[in-house]
Amino acid sequence: MTRLFPWVALAVFASIPLWLHDPYLLNAFITTGIFIIAAMSLNLLLGYTGQLSLGHVAFFGIGAYTSALTSLGFDVELIGGLRVVHEPWPVWTGLVLGTLVAGLCGYIVGKLSFRVRGAYFVIVTISFAEVVRLVALNWVELTQGPLALTSIPPMTLGLPGLGYFDFYSKQSYFYLVLAIVVISYVIIRRLVYSRVGRAMVALKENESLAVSVGIDVTRYLVLAAVVSAGIAGAAGSLYAHYLKIIDPDVFLFLYTITMVIMVITGGKGTLAGPIVGGLIFGFIPVVARSFAAPEVQWILYGLFMILIVFVLPQGIVPAVENLFTARSKAEFPASPKAKIQDAP
Amino acid sequence: MNAAQPIAARPALSIEHIAVHFGGLVAIADMNFVVNEGEVVSLIGPNGAGKTTAFNIITGFLRPSQGEVRYRGTPLTHLKPHQVAELGLVRTFQRTSVFQSVSVFENVMIGLHRRGRSRLWDTLLALPRERESENDLRAKAHEILEFVGIERRANELAGSLAYGEQRLLGVALALAAEPSMLLLDEPVSGMNATETARFMQLLGRLRKLGVTILLVEHDMPMVMGVSDRIVVLNYGRIIAEGPPAAIQGNPEVIRAYLGQGARKRAGD
Numbered sequence: 001m002t003r004l005f006p007w008v009a010l011a012v013f014a015s016i017p018l019w020l021h022d023p024y025l026l027n028a029f030i031t032t033g034i035f036i037i038a039a040m041s042l043n044l045l046l047g048y049t050g051q052l053s054l055g056h057v058a059f060f061g062i063g064a065y066t067s068a069l070t071s072l073g074f075d076v077e078l079i080g081g082l083r084v085v086h087e088p089w090p091v092w093t094g095l096v097l098g099t100l101v102a103g104l105c106g107y108i109v110g111k112l113s114f115r116v117r118g119a120y121f122v123i124v125t126i127s128f129a130e131v132v133r134l135v136a137l138n139w140v141e142l143t144q145g146p147l148a149l150t151s152i153p154p155m156t157l158g159l160p161g162l163g164y165f166d167f168y169s170k171q172s173y174f175y176l177v178l179a180i181v182v183i184s185y186v187i188i189r190r191l192v193y194s195r196v197g198r199a200m201v202a203l204k205e206n207e208s209l210a211v212s213v214g215i216d217v218t219r220y221l222v223l224a225a226v227v228s229a230g231i232a233g234a235a236g237s238l239y240a241h242y243l244k245i246i247d248p249d250v251f252l253f254l255y256t257i258t259m260v261i262m263v264i265t266g267g268k269g270t271l272a273g274p275i276v277g278g279l280i281f282g283f284i285p286v287v288a289r290s291f292a293a294p295e296v297q298w299i300l301y302g303l304f305m306i307l308i309v310f311v312l313p314q315g316i317v318p319a320v321e322n323l324f325t326a327r328s329k330a331e332f333p334a335s336p337k338a339k340i341q342d343a344p
Numbered sequence: 345m346n347a348a349q350p351i352a353a354r355p356a357l358s359i360e361h362i363a364v365h366f367g368g369l370v371a372i373a374d375m376n377f378v379v380n381e382g383e384v385v386s387l388i389g390p391n392g393a394g395k396t397t398a399f400n401i402i403t404g405f406l407r408p409s410q411g412e413v414r415y416r417g418t419p420l421t422h423l424k425p426h427q428v429a430e431l432g433l434v435r436t437f438q439r440t441s442v443f444q445s446v447s448v449f450e451n452v453m454i455g456l457h458r459r460g461r462s463r464l465w466d467t468l469l470a471l472p473r474e475r476e477s478e479n480d481l482r483a484k485a486h487e488i489l490e491f492v493g494i495e496r497r498a499n500e501l502a503g504s505l506a507y508g509e510q511r512l513l514g515v516a517l518a519l520a521a522e523p524s525m526l527l528l529d530e531p532v533s534g535m536n537a538t539e540t541a542r543f544m545q546l547l548g549r550l551r552k553l554g555v556t557i558l559l560v561e562h563d564m565p566m567v568m569g570v571s572d573r574i575v576v577l578n579y580g581r582i583i584a585e586g587p588p589a590a591i592q593g594n595p596e597v598i599r600a601y602l603g604q605g606a607r608k609r610a611g612d
Contacts, residue, residue, distance in 0.1 A: 187468060194467040194474065195453075195460040195481070201455045205443040212403065212437070213521040214429030214458040223464075 082207025102233020
């Protein structure tokens with residue numbers, strides 16, 4: 001039953017463009033899907049290694065800018081009169097490069113903060129995001145600054161001689177986003193259910209104990225940062241080629257917060273958590289819009305968030321899982337010992 | 345865990361002129377002792393004598409102010425804790441010795457980390473080697489839980505185990521890392537008499553497997569029962585060293601530690 005669930009969910013999502021023709025709702029699914037990818041990447045760091053990256057939007061934005069610039073081309077003069085000219089490349093290379101460059105930045109941040117944990121890790125990531133935002137805002141020659149990069153080409157897939165397929169329609173873009181969601185899910189799932197994932201959980205639970213059995217925690221923290229940043233970069237690339245315009249506002253702290261809300265409410269440290277949380281908080285504005293004024297929409301958003309965190313502090317997915325296991329164990333009540341978890 | 349017989353006086357771990365200063369405080373002053381292959385050595389002394397500090401030095405959690413620690417000839421003082429573990433020198437902790445919110449079985453699987461053979465690509469692409477490696481690890485995890493005697497608890501949360509069983513799981517976790525030498529930090533504190541007796545049997549079986557053991561413990565009957573040699577620390581200095589019988593009769597040890605405990609009990 002639980003094994004089948006991801007497949008059922010995939011089938012349902014794959015059927016959406018077949019019966020849903022409202023472009024507004026399809027658009028909501030696409031942008032929500034993009035943020036779900038980003039939230040899934042954040043969950044790998046926050047839910048499994050226990051490190052909160054509050055600058056996660058930096059990787060998203062780096063992926064977006066890298067991908068856009070790869071497909072648009074640029075001509076900049078560096079210090080010392082060195083001129084770098086880049087001719088536009090096929091759009092799909094932007095997706096690949098966006099992922100790789102974001103992953104590389106994840107490596108740098110991971111290495112820089114290899115000794116800091118908890119609050120200090122949070123500060124390093126926030127600072128990194130702010131620095132990147134300022135670069136995007138002020139390096140006008142490369143990024144157009146606040147004027148934004150415009151006319152970003154739509155995503156196309158293909159090779160010379162084999163023909164091209166473009167994702168111009170909303171239906172096709174929906175499937176592209178869904179494909180990246182699935183690929184990210186599979187990558188994260190395989191990592192989490194392996195010795196790599198166990199090493200990450202060990203780092204989260206008790207770092208001293210983890211190193212005492214020979215786990216090189218730094219290595220796994222950096223690995224998690226690289227994979228997480230790379231997936232966030234891919235999401236950013238999808239975002240850039242969907243909106244076809246990006247400005248330094250993609251680095252807004254608000255987007256990081258959105259990702260964190262999706263992960264926490266859905267259930268951090270669970271594979272389905274960011275998807276469930278992402279769908280809920282991606283669609284609250286859409287649903288609320290039909291009956292509420294804009295200010296009221298955000299009040300509802302906030303109330304709903306507080307409600308979930310208050311009632312289900314572990315998140316929605318763990319709560320549902322517990323409900324199921326409690327039912328199947330009803331005939332064999334757990335030993336009373338199991339309840340005294342914090343006994344000294 | 346190779347089935348090796350104890351070999352006569354071949355040094356496994358040697359502590360050479362180790363000193364630790366925390367600011368002006370001397371935690372350990374010029375400590376020298378050797379643990380031979382296959383031996384069970386206990387480190388005893390009053391609280392604050394430097395026993396846990398010594399453990400932290402040996403396993404790379406703390407750098408000494410001077411001196412060197414060698415394991416089978418390899419200097420350890422510049423290694424990180426996980427590198428020390430890779431050499432086969434594995435410790436347990438006094439308090440939190442298990443991953444609380446993970447199942448007992450998963451705890452041991454985490455401990456088996458070093459034995460996994462799958463590379464990152466095997467994992468990401470789900471290549472056959474990943475499955476083989478995972479199956480091997482699962483089989484080993486069951487073996488270790490059985491060896492320690494908490495097989496029945498495999499699927500329970502580690503944090504929900506009784507205290508004594510948590511200590512056993514801590515040892516299982518350390519064993520999973522394939523130690524040739526174990527450092528146990530007060531393993532039976534908080535255990536009742538039956539559990540302690542069971543633990544002593546476990547130590548006996550470990551010893552038969554050829555695992556060298558360094559023990560920090562306050563439970564004197566147990567220390568006297570399992571140790572080949574005892575090293576006594578007081579105020580960061582070694583005040584005596586020798587077989588249990590000699591230590592029990594050593595006047596300085598009685599004054600500094602054994603007798604002090606007796607006086608305390610009388611005062612209560």
